[in-house]
Amino acid sequence: MLGIPKYKPQYFSHAIPFLKKNKHFLLHVLDKKISNYYVQWNTEFNEWNADGPIILIIDEIQYEFTAVQLCDYSMTINKIDLSKKLDWYGAGDEMPLIWKESAFNHLNIIQGKTIRNIFLIEYNFVLENSIENEIVNEKDYNLVGIEFEFHETDNCLSLTNGLDCNDINLSRIEESIMYRRIQITQQSL
Template identity: 25%
Template sequence: MSYFDIEGYQPQWLQGRRAITAAHGHRLHALVGRHLDHVWLVWDRDDDEWFADGPVVLDFDGEQVEINHQKFADLSVTWSTVDPTGQATWSNGDDEDPEVHTFHLAWRHDTRAELTALEGKRLQAVELLEWAGRDVAEGMVAVSFVFAEGRVTISNALDENCLEFGAPHPDYRSHPLAGPDWPRSGPDCTRM
């Protein structure tokens, strides 16, 4: 069974900046220079709001990256496994069972003005942001996409995704993903 019945989507959970960098650093960096076509969010049709448990899908000139968080520090980065235009609406749950909550979901790319303002813009950098605050989220890794016109960061809001806009919080340590000689491995969510 797939994650929240999202066709084709199977998250691959990792923890820690080193593991994420080793698995996805080069491919994330390869997005630099591409233009952002859309950012797709899973939308709860009943509550008319973002379903933050689903992956955030960013399409850069046909190269699609899917970012998702769960628990305190799990991050999944997958590539082109979701077709948001091919699965317009769906349900997860059982409408006939009163004991089971059913979500009625859809993919949307037109719900956040901050995201639509970045459409068509050229990606300048990708950074992994590691939370260094002295709290339960210490070590959490967020993925930040930097444009001349702004920035969107997908972070962990303690078991769901959070969208942050603008400069990162001072408790983040920034780890830019650099060029081709760069090593594969090495030694309050009111932001919406």
């Protein structure tokens, strides 16, 4: 899938099923450092291919995040072989891609930082298009990403759905009626 041999992400639209499947792995990264990250890079245009997964290396484990559609999000672990040639949906040399390490200078400050907290990010698409004072329904919130907070800085690493592609930023998504942040702890679920 996604031009990556043997890569089969399981997508989740809501935080609770995602958390049930991945809580153990995410708790493992608390108080660990992000040593590196990788993104797919188009060598012809010298730009990020935001459709491809974002990979974080934490405690020598590869955490692979990807988003599709408006509200489908996935995390896999050690499923992508970074040494294999990428063939984006059979595009071959028409779309020459590589895995680029530390691709964004402004994001490189996260390397070596210790993860303090992790939050799943949900967004309410129904309220976005609704009339004022509509009752908030729990099932209207959709999983759109994950956010890592660090001990050594106020910056947060947000890996989110950028509307049918991935988005990566150094910013905290503030909780509001539209956005909900679910902290991952031992007591989650």
